[in-house]
Amino acid sequence: MDKQSLLNEIIQIAREASTIILKYYDGEIAVDDKSDGSPVTAADRAADAHIVAGLKKLTPDIPVISEEGFAAGSNPDISGGTYWLVDPLDGTKEFIKRNGDFTVNIALLEKFEPVLGVVLTPVTGLASAGIVGEGAFDEDADGKRTTIAARQADPDRLTVVASRSHRSPELEEYLAELKPAEEISRGSALKFCLVARGEADLYPRVGPTCEWDTAAGQAVLLAAGGSMTAFDGTPFRYGKADERFLNGMFVAKGPGV
Template sequence: MDLDRPALTSAITKLAREAGDKILAIYEQDFDVKIKSDSSPVTEADTAAEKIILAGLKKIAPDIPVLAEESNAAGNIVDLSGGIFWLVDPLDGTKEFVHKRGEFTVNIALIEQGAPTLGVIHVPVKNTTYFAQGPGKVWRQDGDGTPFPIETRIAPDHGLTVVASRSHRTPETDDYIKKFKVAELISAGSSLKLCLLAEGKADLYPRFGRTMEWDIGAGQAILEAAGGCVETLDGTPLRYGKDGHDNPFFIAKGRR
């Protein structure tokens, strides 16, 4: 499909910010928390943000199907056989949202033939947005400031900075980390971990725990555009459109 990627990225960035504004409005009030069938929490912010994103994507690219977390949980099955689709997590890090830790994000990615080729991650509390539209084309924007390019770093000789999940740390993760010379270990929520690698603030993110495709797609697009990678344990790139949409365990690296 012939796409105007700069225009598409700009439109998706604005849409993610609009959803983020809605999330913040709810975040600053009292809200109810429900538990889904997979035991994960969901709030009115998740559903309200997804509603905004789905409506926006229908206007921006009506011919591209959308796989979105809450719609999928509600049983809405999307035909992905065309090989191109949007992947949406309207509020990644719901546990961080519920506990008022601020480490939650809005995630929108474009998947083409199993690979994330465009991605936007918006951090509502910080009003910071990361966006990518292919190799070497990746930026961070703080508020309404001028976007600036980001890239991964070469791991320093004194040791790696490793990021791990704040809410889903496992013994397997700790065992893997022990294999490396580690200078600093950072706990963080949501797709922010992938953003830290993409902007050269961390080097390694091992994930030995359950994730879904919508948790990772936008972050992988951003990290790969910045020079990094997300690989399964056998060294192959993480891919999308899988049955059930569960990811295998993976390792995200600042440099390939």
């Protein structure tokens, strides 16, 4: 299957997961704590099960690493470098707060690098998707697609998007030194999408994330002409199974930053 056909299938799987999530969103939200103290809901688990089953049916030979699957002990061999990374409900805290800033994230990696990704916002039905080297687009709830691209930044008038629920003294210090013209706070992988769409120039992250939090957003950003590195400018690594897939600090940005 070519990557464009594959991407179309992934968008559909993400939409189906979104429908599942919204059934929980409209009712009572019961919250449990995982072993690391982060919240998890029945919506996370139900969406995860649907996405993983869909991916295994679509591409049975490609292993799947999902947030909830990994938490439950599933850790398939990814030494070949090609695998799926899934966060079925990125922004669980935002989901619990019912502010709409949560997403379904699905990414394909090859040679341990994101090559295809979908970030779908259940509340609006907007999917941001892309294939690295082939471009990115937004698809609305009616299926209409609009090409998106990261904008050329003006270093003197930067717009920075940062986490809504994970602010830290280190981030505040970074922003104070950067002196951006505008700051935007958003939850989940939507921050990547704002940069990919040309609505922001920079997304710095100094707090902890996992690979399933970033891969889909990074794929969309790269497809839209942006870039992402570790905070020191070195390449951002994936495939850190021995480190529980934990990411270090990073900067996602458009051209000219």
